[in-house]
Amino acid sequence: MTTTTTAPSTAETVLDARGVTMRFGGLTAVRNVDLTVRSGEIVGLIGPNGAGKTTFFNCLTGLYIPTEGEVRYKGTVLPPKSYKVTAAGVARTFQNIRLFNNMTVLENVLVGRHTRTKEGLWSALLRLPGFHREEKASREKAMELLEFIGLDSKAEHLARNLPYGDQRKLEIARALASDPGLILLDEPTAGMNPQETRTTEELIFAIRDKGIAVLVIEHDMRFIFNLCDRVACLVQGEKLVEGTASEVQGDERVVAAYLGEPFEGAPGAEEAAAVEAAEAGAAEAVAAQADAAEAEAEAEAEAEAEAEAEAHSTTSTDGEAK
Amino acid sequence: MTTTITADTAKTTPAPDKGFIPLPEKTARALATVGGALTVLSAFLAWTWTSAFPGDLTVYGYPGGLQWLALIGGALTTAFGLASYGVKGFRWLAPSGADAAIKLSALAAFAVIWYTVIAIVVKLGAIVDLEPGAGIAALVSLLAVIGAFALPFERPSLEGPDPDDTGWDKFKHEAGNKWTTVKASFASGPATPARVLPSWAEILLIAAVLGLGLTVFTYGITTPYQELFIGFLITTGFGAAALNKAGLMGRVTTLTARHRNVALVGAFAAAAAFPLTQTDDQYANLGVNILIFATVALGLNIVVGLTGLLDLGYVAFLGVGAYTAALVSGSPNSPFGVQLPFWAALLAGAAASMIFGVLIGAPTLRLRGDYLAIVTLGFGEIFRISMNNLDGVSGPDITNGPNGVANIPNINLFGFDFGAAHTIAGFTIGRFANYFLLMLLITLIVVLVFRRSAESRIGRAWVAIREDETAAEAMGINGFRVKLIAFALGATLAGLAGVVQAHVQYTVTPDQYQFANAVPPNSAFLLAAVVLGGMGTIAGPLVGGSLLFLIPNKLQFLGEYQLLVFGFALIILMRLRPEGLIPNRRNQLELHPEAAAPTVLGKAGV
Ligand SMILES: Nc1ncnc2c1ncn2[C@@H]1O[C@H](COP(=O)(O)OP(=O)(O)OP(=O)(O)O)[C@@H](O)[C@H]1O
């Protein structure tokens, strides 16, 4: 792939994201986030709606190329292409389920095996001896995974016909099929009833026990509390706190963020952002040149605010890549 | 089913089961069945007194021409009628229930007979040109239809119109309700489980079905006059719909799915028998062109149906193959002056198409969306215009411009001259029959390539890309690479067909490779063949391609209106059957969710 090991990795760090920043025009959806996941860990990522959690995932998995920062997987910088990231060993699920609807459950998982199998077009056309062997091995592996998540009896159903909870599970199985070392789950229990949530909990523990590190986004605090060794909270693109589940839950800033109350340095409204930008701009200007003209700073701030507003308007139309 | 008319209940609950025509069920069923039988008999009467109308409908005691089609429609009606009575020996005809099939086959007979009667009057100029037999036929087929449409069916539950609705909305709502009711009247239930047969019996059944298929196909190709061809379209259209509603098509699909290789070999054996049944090479000529067109459509199906890439210039790859073959096969117009053996020309044509496929695909397949459609459309036209211009005037003299590369010698393979007629085992195989058999081999290759690639890692990757490219990439699929393979493979297969086409037609001209034209092959027709036939299936483009080639060929009286008629027909068909004639089982589930078809699929569903 691209560059290989440079930093001496502490053998057990699976994911190491440093200073990841993602800007869409003037909007900074993720700002300078550091996060590590060690092997054998389940790490939670929480934050209010629009905090930038999914965007952060997309940066990790090569769907977006981060504006700044780098992401390492087991010491290797991840290439900015999502299929290469998967090949490297990071698999993911999607917040809004993205199964291959008109393929069967089994075929969905088989597609997940893509990077771990080799047979090419010639092998398929000529049905070389290796073809059947490899195909059989893939099927066995896929069925094993379906058994693991409890969907083996529905292997021949179309993915679109599965109930919602099963679709989420199938996404997990499909991700697991690529033999990842780290799996990223984006709200795996969204829309599930309490009982399904509980089985998903079990499932995630079982995944961890397979030796796969887990990074999970979730809004369900109880779920996160039961599950995670460590939790990080994103608010407005910035990592606010990181610690054990109880630490994070007790943190007043987190509570405030969830309740929608402004905390220092993070105003919610756009006008406030503009004001703040003006202030920041002014402060910068002051620091740089002792007697900078106020007007200059104001102009700068205005430009910034404009850019931000623009970014917001494009955001609403450009949700596609999510 | 057994209930007759009961009191009207509230509007929101489903209306009681009853037919469109108020007749007691028993009367209706008897009328339809007897009407069908009488239709059969009426086919033996004389319908007109003069032989000015083609097909010799003047004889008492023997059906001719269109009367045969009426006879088939009537026979189907009667058979399904008897099946609905549960008569022993007929029950197997309708595993999904016979009533919808009765309606459709009665319509088949009715439409054919009334079409014939009207055609006679129009052609000969007066009603007096009809014999009483025509009137009898028209009457009994009408009775059968009345009986069929008086059969009760399960009424759908309809919602009354919104009281606030204004005129137009109300009208739309009511039209929607009517349409729902009409659709419900043609609904059929789930098939009863098939009786388990020994393997050999199943294979015999497949052979019988294939024999029937060959007969129908041969009949369609060899129809000597257009009235008969229209009658053929009417009968096969309604007849196939009837068999489908009765559940027989489903049965056959299950059978062929179980014995796939037997079915494949059998189908090709049947197709190979086609030229042997012909004494006239004229129809083998038609056959080989159909085969070329259908094969190219199947190649396009890899690109469009499996991978979901919209290629609007596909015919250009056929052209690249044909031109390459023409230039290296010893045509006097070729500046190269070489005559490669056929196998080398075949490889050259395929390779040239592949190279063009990669050249077009590499820059565009990195992008998503409609770019590919636009670029391929452009490429198709650029190809045609370039071939026009490489004539020594506007450019170097390579292709002889609009006059094309002519006088391409016939293929000579191991001393077997494709240009001459050969007599083998008592059968005379003419020039076009030779090429037909050769092309059949190419078709077989394309079918195998399609099937094997579809049922493999790469085929799954194609479908995954079609379904959701972002998710596919996140599963580790290199979308660009996989799409490029599909695109280049599709191009290569078209190139193969192009090589044969060049030899069959002696001459390759630029005008054969347009985007849209009144006659196939052209890119628009190829795409239509795929969509009409059924995306992602093997049989779909073959059937769709055959029809789309045959129809313009047989109905030349349409002339300039052909594209108009074609457009309307396509719209109607897509409205009635959006999944195509031969549906991919997955698409069928997608487009008709109410059908609650099996949620479980066996093989790849291809
Ligand atoms: N492709 C994009 N272009 C522009 N803006 C984007 C894009 N993707 C996300 N955003 C913006 O980035 C911000 C963070 O969105 P993100 O989807 O990451 O939030 P989230 O934390 O996952 O929220 P939720 O809990 O609702 O899923 C939002 O303001 C969103 O509108």
Ligand SMILES: [Mg+2]
């Ligand atoms: Mg999200």
